[in-house]
Amino acid sequence: MTTPKAPAACLIGWPAAHSRSPLIHHYWLRTLGIEGGYVIEAVPPDDLRDFVLRLSLRGFVGANVTIPHKVGVLELSTPDARAKAVGAANTLWFEDGELRSTNTDVEGFLGNLDASAPGWDKAGEALVLGAGGSSRAVVFGLLERGFTNVHLANRTLAHAEALATQFGPNVLPLAWDGISDVLPRAKLLVNTTSLGMHGQPALAVDVARLPEAAVVADLVYVPLVTPLLAAARARGLRTADGLGMLLHQAVRGFELWFGQRPEVTAELRALVQADLTKT
Helix, strand or coil, X not given: CCCCCCCEEEEEECCCCCCCHHHHHHHHHHHHCCCCEEEEEECCHHHHHHHHHCCCCCCCCEEEECCCCCCCCHHHCEECHHHHHHCCCCEEEEECCEEEEECCHHHXXXXXXXXXXXXXXXXXXXXXXXXXXXXXXXXXXXXXXXXXXXXXXXXXHHHHHXXXXXXXXXXXXXXXXXXXXXXXXXXXXXXXXXXXXCCCCCCCCCHHHCCCCCEEEECCCCCCCCHHHHHHHHCCCEEECHHHXXXXXXXXXXXXXXCCCCCCCHHHHHHHHHHHCCC
């Protein structure tokens, strides 16, 4: 009698060696007592189509997808509404023999805020900084939660206008020099840019202009406490950091592949945080 092979998932990227995804998924496999695997697969762009179309033949039940393949996998799979709206997918799985795709950055963003600042989605207006791929996931999530005024600021106004056209009248494009005017009305401020990341300039936003009950989220997780979050905490505002989003975005993929929904615990957070701070 042949013993069934343990399910395995992978991370598809180029390069992908520095991803923390294996650390996260191996932790969950171990703590939940699941026999399974998760490996990194460095796949050059020219090999993406062949790799994805033969994913199950390679022994995988699904995959995470990272740069530069998040857009390319859309045409190789059946994307859900989130992946279509964001224009990128980061998770692949099989359902009834069909390769499906989604973007779990949306639920990673929402889940992190739910855990870090309960009730955050009762806010009236939101201000999102940046108009790249991460911003698309954030804006989609905010609209999904019922926000009717999402101000979207970008250094190149045309990029913000393009997203507003895609997502509809509840998204309001904003020139970068107009940020200060919107801050007093923003109950939620989200940074999706690389500003504040190690090696990048700081994000010059005056959090003192935010309302007292505002929540501040930063998608940057290196450093863990960005200058934006430090300033917000000094004011006593509730915050959500980028590491939380990284952990929460991994939950659904694991559940789709291995059949159990894992939890983002303090122990897991400490494990990944320690890895991020290694020199």
